[in-house]
Amino acid sequence: MTKRPNEMTIGEAAHALRARSLTVRELWDTCAEAARTRNPELNAYLELFDADEAVIDAAQIRIDTEKEAAPLLCGIPLAIKDNILIEGHIASAASKMLENYRATYDATVIRKLKERGALFVGRTNMDEFAMGSSTEHSAFGPTKNPHDTSRVPGGSSGGSAAAVAAHLCIAALGTDTGGSIRQPAALTGLAGLKPTYGAVSRSGAIALGSSLDQIGPLTKTIEDAHILYEAIRGLDPLDSTTIPDDLYPARSISAKLRIGVPRHLLAENITPDVRAAFDAALAALEKEGHTIVDVELPTSVHALAAYYVIQPAEASANLARYDGVRYGLAKRGETLLDDYLDSRTEGFGSETRRRILLGTFVLSSGYIDAYYRKADAARAVLRREYEKAFEKCDVVAFPTTLSPAFKFGEKGDPVSMYLEDIFTVTANLTGAPAISVPMGTVEREGRRLPVGIHFTAPHQAEHILFAIGNAVESARNA
Amino acid sequence: MATTEEVQKLAALARIRISGSDLEKFTREFDAILAYVGQLEKLDVKVGTDAERPALRNVMRADGSSRSKSDFERDEPHAAGAYTEKLAAQFPSREGDALVVKQIITHD
Numbered sequence: 001m002t003k004r005p006n007e008m009t010i011g012e013a014a015h016a017l018r019a020r021s022l023t024v025r026e027l028w029d030t031c032a033e034a035a036r037t038r039n040p041e042l043n044a045y046l047e048l049f050d051a052d053e054a055v056i057d058a059a060q061i062r063i064d065t066e067k068e069a070a071p072l073l074c075g076i077p078l079a080i081k082d083n084i085l086i087e088g089h090i091a092s093a094a095s096k097m098l099e100n101y102r103a104t105y106d107a108t109v110i111r112k113l114k115e116r117g118a119l120f121v122g123r124t125n126m127d128e129f130a131m132g133s134s135t136e137h138s139a140f141g142p143t144k145n146p147h148d149t150s151r152v153p154g155g156s157s158g159g160s161a162a163a164v165a166a167h168l169c170i171a172a173l174g175t176d177t178g179g180s181i182r183q184p185a186a187l188t189g190l191a192g193l194k195p196t197y198g199a200v201s202r203s204g205a206i207a208l209g210s211s212l213d214q215i216g217p218l219t220k221t222i223e224d225a226h227i228l229y230e231a232i233r234g235l236d237p238l239d240s241t242t243i244p245d246d247l248y249p250a251r252s253i254s255a256k257l258r259i260g261v262p263r264h265l266l267a268e269n270i271t272p273d274v275r276a277a278f279d280a281a282l283a284a285l286e287k288e289g290h291t292i293v294d295v296e297l298p299t300s301v302h303a304l305a306a307y308y309v310i311q312p313a314e315a316s317a318n319l320a321r322y323d324g325v326r327y328g329l330a331k332r333g334e335t336l337l338d339d340y341l342d343s344r345t346e347g348f349g350s351e352t353r354r355r356i357l358l359g360t361f362v363l364s365s366g367y368i369d370a371y372y373r374k375a376d377a378a379r380a381v382l383r384r385e386y387e388k389a390f391e392k393c394d395v396v397a398f399p400t401t402l403s404p405a406f407k408f409g410e411k412g413d414p415v416s417m418y419l420e421d422i423f424t425v426t427a428n429l430t431g432a433p434a435i436s437v438p439m440g441t442v443e444r445e446g447r448r449l450p451v452g453i454h455f456t457a458p459h460q461a462e463h464i465l466f467a468i469g470n471a472v473e474s475a476r477n478a
Numbered sequence: 479m480a481t482t483e484e485v486q487k488l489a490a491l492a493r494i495r496i497s498g499s500d501l502e503k504f505t506r507e508f509d510a511i512l513a514y515v516g517q518l519e520k521l522d523v524k525v526g527t528d529a530e531r532p533a534l535r536n537v538m539r540a541d542g543s544s545r546s547k548s549d550f551e552r553d554e555p556h557a558a559g560a561y562t563e564k565l566a567a568q569f570p571s572r573e574g575d576a577l578v579v580k581q582i583i584t585h586d
Contacts, residue, residue, distance in 0.1 A: 104564040330570030
């Protein structure tokens with residue numbers, strides 16, 4: 001095997017650790033060394049953690065004694081997005097507001113990973129408070145795409161995506177409010193899963209849009225996404241929005257899947273070579289015996305508008321807690337009002353301020369019916385349209401993004417940046433699970449840039465997403 | 479069309495300061511965003527009907543019963559005081575376990 005340990009998948013590393021061809025210490029060292037070497041260029045991590053000798057030793061002992069029974073994540077070095085709390089470590093959400101905030105407890109997902117013996121390489125860069133699609137809105141500088149460092153890695157989980165794609169860890173966690181796992185996964189050639197709303201506890205995730213947020217994996221393979229998802233999911237008394245396993249009716253599938261394609265949504269804006277890659281991916285699936293069916297999702301054309309009402313509304317409410325009084329940046333002026341104004345003005349970057357203003361506007365009494373309530377109603381319609389579509393297909397497919405990774409500064413005006421999320425936001429609005437899977441590359445200025453195919457499944461049908469993801473992987477390798 | 483005065487008013491409500499040149503830029507961008515999300519006007523859905531009832535609702539934990547019972551019986555996620563020191567360590571200014579804040583009521 002010529003792969004260096006840090007280049008392995010979770011599955012490969014777990015196998016090598018059990019076969020004793022690799023030690024936990026060697027695996028950690030190669031990941032940590034790669035991260036130290038390449039991070040100054042990529043800025044994927046905001047902080048690299050010191051080796052935790054006790055945890056590394058414990059993981060090795062556990063693998064040696066429990067062998068095959070040891071959790072697959074035991075001894076596996078992971079990267080964690082900077083808005084997920086790890087007790088004792090800074091969790092800044094890439095904001096000046098929380099630059100020195102130290103987590104007082106573990107997020108539930110972190111507790112679950114620690115119980116399985118996973119290791120943490122560091123905390124990864126992101127758009128401030130997870131608002132953005134490029135990491136250019138980080139208060140600590142953008143992350144670069146390992147496939148072409150003149151381009152963005154996507155966002156907001158761009159640091160996690162770059163860390164996995166450049167093999168500076170084995171896999172990573174991100175959060176997804178409107179596409180923040182799936183879009184960077186697509187732009188860096190990874191699998192990225194947004195689970196069903198309520199599948200994974202958000203206890204200890206810094207809140208952005210509470211009716212939309214989910215934590216999920218960014219990984220090198222579908223198998224790894226499955227492993228990481230199984231480790232973090234489940235009902236949690238600390239998050240009342242988590243759901244029991246049988247909340248939605250179980251969906252069984254046959255070996256051959258029915259793939260719904262909303263052709264009416266694909267007419268405009270998709271760059272021709274991305275469209276060609278999408279059509280080729282569908283053709284390859286058809287060749288393997290899966291069927292393509294047309295589906296109609298008419299309200300989807302308004303999904304992005306609905307999202308950019310609901311998300312800022314919830315963000316403005318969630319970010320009201322940062323007032324300079326109890327924790328976070330605390331500037332002191334003449335009056336208490338000055339304390340609020342000075343702390344929030346200095347603490348928040350321009351995109352965060354923009355969304356707070358937008359949220360304040362759409363929730364104000366004169367406009368709440370025209371914007372917020374209308375968007376909330378659209379959400380229910382979207383959900384119903386998808387339920388209807390799933391009567392005749394197992395998954396709905398479209399490209400994850402309109403185009404491959406763009407250059408820094410290319411999307412300077414807010415609306416063009418928001419359009420990056422046009423296909424991904426619907427799954428957050430409906431709460432359905434969705435995944436981005438690599439579907440090949442397109443060429444820009446002599447470089448091959450990855451693009452992704454996006455699948456949405458019915459609520460709690462993540463198993464269908466893994467099945468279709470595996471089908472795409474095997475069709476591409478066939 | 480949003481005016482700079484309206485954006486200034488929103489900023490005041492959101493407890494954010496926006497200075498001169500930023501204000502013009504924010505107002506311009508605000509207009510572009512509202513023009514985009516304004517397409518919702520064209521969407522024909524009836525707000526507030528059963529069919530369009532939002533699927534999500536708020537869920538609250540039940541209030542704890544008597545403080546004299548143990549934390550376990552009260553179904554609390556952790557023992558009282560377990561995080562006091564860690565949280566207080568984040569205070570910008572503290573006296574013991576108390577958070578020091580500015581006086582907001584004066585006698586003059």
